[in-house]
Amino acid sequence: MADVWQTAMDHAVGAARRAGQVVREALQDDRKVMTKSSSVDLVTQTDQKVEQLIIQSVKEKFPTHRFIGEESVAAGESCVLTDAPTWIIDPIDGTTNFVHAFPFVAVSIGFSVNKQVEFGVVFSCLEDKMFTARRGKGAFCNGEPLQVSDQEDIKQSIIATEFGSSRDPDAVDRIFSSLRNVLCIPVHGVRGAGTAAINMCLVASGCVEAYYEIGIHVWDIAAGSLIVSEAGGVLMDVDGGPLDLMSRRIVAANSRTIAERIVREIDAFGPPRDDEPLRR
Numbered sequence: 001m002a003d004v005w006q007t008a009m010d011h012a013v014g015a016a017r018r019a020g021q022v023v024r025e026a027l028q029d030d031r032k033v034m035t036k037s038s039s040v041d042l043v044t045q046t047d048q049k050v051e052q053l054i055i056q057s058v059k060e061k062f063p064t065h066r067f068i069g070e071e072s073v074a075a076g077e078s079c080v081l082t083d084a085p086t087w088i089i090d091p092i093d094g095t096t097n098f099v100h101a102f103p104f105v106a107v108s109i110g111f112s113v114n115k116q117v118e119f120g121v122v123f124s125c126l127e128d129k130m131f132t133a134r135r136g137k138g139a140f141c142n143g144e145p146l147q148v149s150d151q152e153d154i155k156q157s158i159i160a161t162e163f164g165s166s167r168d169p170d171a172v173d174r175i176f177s178s179l180r181n182v183l184c185i186p187v188h189g190v191r192g193a194g195t196a197a198i199n200m201c202l203v204a205s206g207c208v209e210a211y212y213e214i215g216i217h218v219w220d221i222a223a224g225s226l227i228v229s230e231a232g233g234v235l236m237d238v239d240g241g242p243l244d245l246m247s248r249r250i251v252a253a254n255s256r257t258i259a260e261r262i263v264r265e266i267d268a269f270g271p272p273r274d275d276e277p278l279r280r
């Protein structure tokens with residue numbers, strides 16, 4: 001059967017590559033840093049420029065499609081996932097890394113129809129790694145198939161997570177308490193690349209067994225979550241229920257065993273959902 005969304009996916013790969021080139025070039029310049037929800041929630045003109053480049057190029061080719069873009073939402077656009085074909089864009093995932101030239105920065109483009117992610121593209125632009133997944137057709141890095149780790153013993157595992165951009169002491173305490181529980185299972189190690197999208201690509205590549213985070217947004221996880229599941233991994237909410245793209249919480253693991261073991265250790269609090277604009 002013809003793959004109706006393949007043209008859109010090809011367009012996403014091209015747009016992500018062009019966006020990544022803009023990001024790489026911007027690393028040579030001074031980066032003017034602005035803040036959003038807090039003093040540690042950073043944004044640069046490059047985030048905004050790259051998002052506009054992607055959106056404009058998609059609009060020209062697919063004029064009826066909708067968008068959820070991180071910087072458009074920050075500028076006041078609504079963040080509601082409908083059944084319509086929707087491009088879910090994080091122009092720079094890892095803006096703090098970008099600001100500090102810490103070398104993990106991604107362009108993340110997910111595409112959903114009927115609220116289901118149809119394809120995901122994550123371009124780790126400093127590593128020059130193009131991660132792609134099409135629903136039902138596998139996950140790839142630079143064209144090579146990806147497969148999650150087959151390790152089922154969490155004590156032999158590396159777990160990825162992030163501290164996020166909330167500095168609310170209560171939220172930080174709860175994140176630290178979960179991290180302590182996971183570390184003391186004990187696991188071999190805990191890592192974080194500073195970008196949700198690349199953390200999920202690390203799960204898909206078999207380098208880490210799982211990634212979890214509370215506080216991320218739909219644009220951080222739309223593309224990467226499909227890359228994990230198409231590489232044979234498992235997705236769930238941090239409370240063990242099904243993944244909800246708008247819930248701002250995720251466990252992405254190589255297996256149900258590892259995912260459920262992590263869920264047992266996490267204090268599953270709920271930040272305001274992405275689709276509750278007045279509370280964001």
Ligand SMILES: O=P([O-])([O-])O[C@@H]1[C@@H](O)[C@H](O)[C@@H](O)[C@H](O)[C@@H]1O
Pocket residue numbers: 070090092093094095096162163164165194195196197213215216217220
């Ligand atoms: O803001 P940004 O760089 O696109 O995305 C970031 C994520 O990838 C990171 O993993 C997470 O901890 C931050 O809270 C933030 O959401």
Ligand SMILES: [Mg+2]
Pocket residue numbers: 090092093094196219220
């Ligand atoms: Mg992000």
Ligand SMILES: [Mg+2]
Pocket residue numbers: 047070090091092093094095
């Ligand atoms: Mg971003």
